Amino acid sequence: MRKRTVAGAAVVLAGLGVTAAGGGRELLRRQAAIARRRIGKPLGEHAIDADRIWKKTYGDPLRLLVLGDSIAAGLGAERRKDTLGARIARGLAKELHRSVELRTAAVVGSESSALAAQLDGLPSSYRPDVAVIVVGGNDVTHRVPVGESVEHLEHAIVRLRSTGAEVVVGTCPDLGALREVPQPLRSLGSRMSRQLAVAQTHAAVRSGAHAVALARVVGPFFITNPDEMFSLDRFHPSALGYKRTAKALLPSVLTALGVADEVPFGHHVPAEVRPPDR
Numbered sequence: 001m002r003k004r005t006v007a008g009a010a011v012v013l014a015g016l017g018v019t020a021a022g023g024g025r026e027l028l029r030r031q032a033a034i035a036r037r038r039i040g041k042p043l044g045e046h047a048i049d050a051d052r053i054w055k056k057t058y059g060d061p062l063r064l065l066v067l068g069d070s071i072a073a074g075l076g077a078e079r080r081k082d083t084l085g086a087r088i089a090r091g092l093a094k095e096l097h098r099s100v101e102l103r104t105a106a107v108v109g110s111e112s113s114a115l116a117a118q119l120d121g122l123p124s125s126y127r128p129d130v131a132v133i134v135v136g137g138n139d140v141t142h143r144v145p146v147g148e149s150v151e152h153l154e155h156a157i158v159r160l161r162s163t164g165a166e167v168v169v170g171t172c173p174d175l176g177a178l179r180e181v182p183q184p185l186r187s188l189g190s191r192m193s194r195q196l197a198v199a200q201t202h203a204a205v206r207s208g209a210h211a212v213a214l215a216r217v218v219g220p221f222f223i224t225n226p227d228e229m230f231s232l233d234r235f236h237p238s239a240l241g242y243k244r245t246a247k248a249l250l251p252s253v254l255t256a257l258g259v260a261d262e263v264p265f266g267h268h269v270p271a272e273v274r275p276p277d278r
Helices: 008-018 022-039 084-096 112-120 137-141 146-162 185-206 219-224 239-256
Strands: 062-068 100-104 130-134 166-170 210-212
Touching (some): 062 084, 084 100, 084 130, 084 239, 112 146, 146 185, 166 239, 210 239, 219 239
């Protein structure tokens, strides 16, 4: 597994700037430099620790595991209750009237290749009831081949499923929502992130996981309301952004747990539980 040092949103965007040839490549490099200056690294490299039992008084705790990158880790949230994991945990507790034990293995800056290490770092006795994976943005900015990215994702899903866990994948967000990134670099990032998201969906459902197309389900909120949905660095979600993202993921999490029977637009059920064609 390749190990990368997190340098913030602005630095990894530079990776997109070397995908073209000749003058086009030089243009993208200049635009990546502009993005680095605009975005900076105001949030640091560590998310708030939100791991705890949420709504402990409800009892009968459900074990929720969150894997992936900085969005999964909750970077940008200023309070632990506003991280993605905490938002999902609180939503589950409300719907199920059960406490939820949150464990966050996600690491800021992770690519899909880091999922194996995140799983390896868990106690051998730990068995989550449901796992949520959000990953892919760093694969795009680091130009990881799509096939390689989805292979790592698929392996992680299979490992989790073998322990009895249900799995929900939030596919790669649309990098075209990043207004601080100039054109045509932004359009290139959008196209690449959407291609990865489609591949992630196919890999997830064929491996027994649920998939949520975040670019479709929650992406429009980030595009139309960037001031409210993005945090200080204009790259990671704000508290409201995480609230919307958790709300977008929750229907599939509930369906994976057998609580809901149907999923809305942008949600995809595993191949083996999809109803037969009529």
